[in-house]
Amino acid sequence: MITTRDLTKRFGRTVAVDGVDLHVREGDRYGLLGPNGSGKTTLVRMLLGLVFATRGEIEVLGQPVPKRVREVLPSIGAMVEGPGAYPNLSGRTNLALFDAAGPGGSRRDRRKRVDEALERVGLAGIDRRPVRAYSLGMRQRLGLAGALLRTPRLLILDEPTNGLDPRGIREIRDLLAELNGEGATVFLSSHLLAEVDALCTRVGVMDRGRLVVQDELDDLRTPTGRVTVGTPTPERALALLDGRVENHQGQFLTVRHDDPGTLNAELVAAGVTVTALAVERRTLEQVVLDATTTSADRVEAGR
Numbered sequence: 001m002i003t004t005r006d007l008t009k010r011f012g013r014t015v016a017v018d019g020v021d022l023h024v025r026e027g028d029r030y031g032l033l034g035p036n037g038s039g040k041t042t043l044v045r046m047l048l049g050l051v052f053a054t055r056g057e058i059e060v061l062g063q064p065v066p067k068r069v070r071e072v073l074p075s076i077g078a079m080v081e082g083p084g085a086y087p088n089l090s091g092r093t094n095l096a097l098f099d100a101a102g103p104g105g106s107r108r109d110r111r112k113r114v115d116e117a118l119e120r121v122g123l124a125g126i127d128r129r130p131v132r133a134y135s136l137g138m139r140q141r142l143g144l145a146g147a148l149l150r151t152p153r154l155l156i157l158d159e160p161t162n163g164l165d166p167r168g169i170r171e172i173r174d175l176l177a178e179l180n181g182e183g184a185t186v187f188l189s190s191h192l193l194a195e196v197d198a199l200c201t202r203v204g205v206m207d208r209g210r211l212v213v214q215d216e217l218d219d220l221r222t223p224t225g226r227v228t229v230g231t232p233t234p235e236r237a238l239a240l241l242d243g244r245v246e247n248h249q250g251q252f253l254t255v256r257h258d259d260p261g262t263l264n265a266e267l268v269a270a271g272v273t274v275t276a277l278a279v280e281r282r283t284l285e286q287v288v289l290d291a292t293t294t295s296a297d298r299v300e301a302g303r
């Protein structure tokens with residue numbers, strides 16, 4: 001769906017995007033993570049032909065970008081850096097104008113399409129208020145409605161939940177999962193780990209212009225070599241596993257062990273009731289921390 005090779009963008013002496021090989025496959029829910037300034041927005045803009053690359057190649061929906069970008073844009077729903085809207089017009093009028101810029105049938109069809117898009121993003125009840133009176137969250141939803149007008153095969157969204165409250169974030173996440181279930185590939189950038197963790201199946205991590213991680217989320221969450229055991233008799237388990245328990249809290253023990261099966265057998269054979277058993281895995285946060293350098297605004301003490 002999206003492939004880049006050695007994609008690079010320089011702004012003067014700044015290398016905003018540095019040799020990125022991106023692979024987004026059909027059906028993915030791909031989350032591009034990275035701190036502010038790591039190059040996400042520049043990368044997203046290049047995918048849409050809004051910024052020209054200094055070096056490298058881009059293919060979106062099988063076509064080279066920017067050369068053939070006009071052919072693929074009708075199949076893409078995009079929202080990049082704060083939805084642009086005419087502030088003095090209502091949300092509905094803005095969307096109607098946006099819709100009018102594309103192909104698409106009778107007046108009735110167009111109105112229906114606008115209504116459906118507003119409904120999907122939770123703005124069905126909007127009145128005639130101008131967009132300038134909208135909250136950031138409402139603007140964000142309006143931008144998303146614009147991206148959904150033409151049942152896109154591919155959604156490219158830069159920080160889609162920016163400015164939304166927790167409930168709004170949840171709603172947009174559910175909506176994106178639903179659209180993905182209906183066949184749309186979702187590619188989004190975010191600086192929020194939890195958001196990507198909750199929604200995405202595939203993750204890329206940017207660090208100072210470079211793509212330092214790209215993998216399935218499940219494959220990134222490798223086991224840590226520890227198993228969490230729940231038991232109503234933790235003392236007995238502690239005595240049995242002497243020296244292998246790293247942490248003990250109430251009825252839960254964290255045990256250094258590679259194989260939950262043999263651990264369980266050992267506990268049961270010794271008469272310990274096991275009520276829970278879980279392999280501990282690396283969190284996405286750990287993956288990101290391991291892959292990235294210290295944050296750009298941190299100043300280390302010199303020696």
Ligand SMILES: Nc1ncnc2c1ncn2[C@@H]1O[C@H](COP(=O)(O)OP(=O)(O)OP(=O)(O)O)[C@@H](O)[C@H]1O
Pocket residue numbers: 011014015016034035036037038039040041042043191
């Ligand atoms: N038009 C531009 N001119 C000069 N430098 C730019 C321009 N656009 C981006 N940069 C620089 O490129 C780097 C990457 O910026 P970019 O906006 O792509 O990062 P980001 O990860 O999207 O961050 P944010 O979340 O803050 O948008 C930054 O150092 C930024 O200052």
